[in-house]
Amino acid sequence: MRTRPGICRRKVRYASEDAALEAAAKAPFPLRPYRCGLCRQYHLTSRTKGMKLPRFEIERRRGLREPAP
Numbered sequence: 001m002r003t004r005p006g007i008c009r010r011k012v013r014y015a016s017e018d019a020a021l022e023a024a025a026k027a028p029f030p031l032r033p034y035r036c037g038l039c040r041q042y043h044l045t046s047r048t049k050g051m052k053l054p055r056f057e058i059e060r061r062r063g064l065r066e067p068a069p
């Protein structure tokens with residue numbers, strides 16, 4: 001994904017994809033981490049169309065069962 005310099009400066013940067021995924025997992029709406037070509041770090045985007053579901057979201061969808069007793 002192309003990132004414009006203004007966007008890059010405004011966005012939070014994550015040093016690793018794991019860190020970005022962790023932040024995405026805590027957000028109340030779907031977010032996807034992506035590698036920024038400008039700062040070489042990770043940002044989150046809410047444009048999730050056509051993107052692979054991250055593991056935590058697959059587990060969240062699959063695991064909508066009752067908590068274990």
Ligand SMILES: [Zn+2]
Pocket residue numbers: 003008009013036037038039040041043
């Ligand atoms: Zn960036």
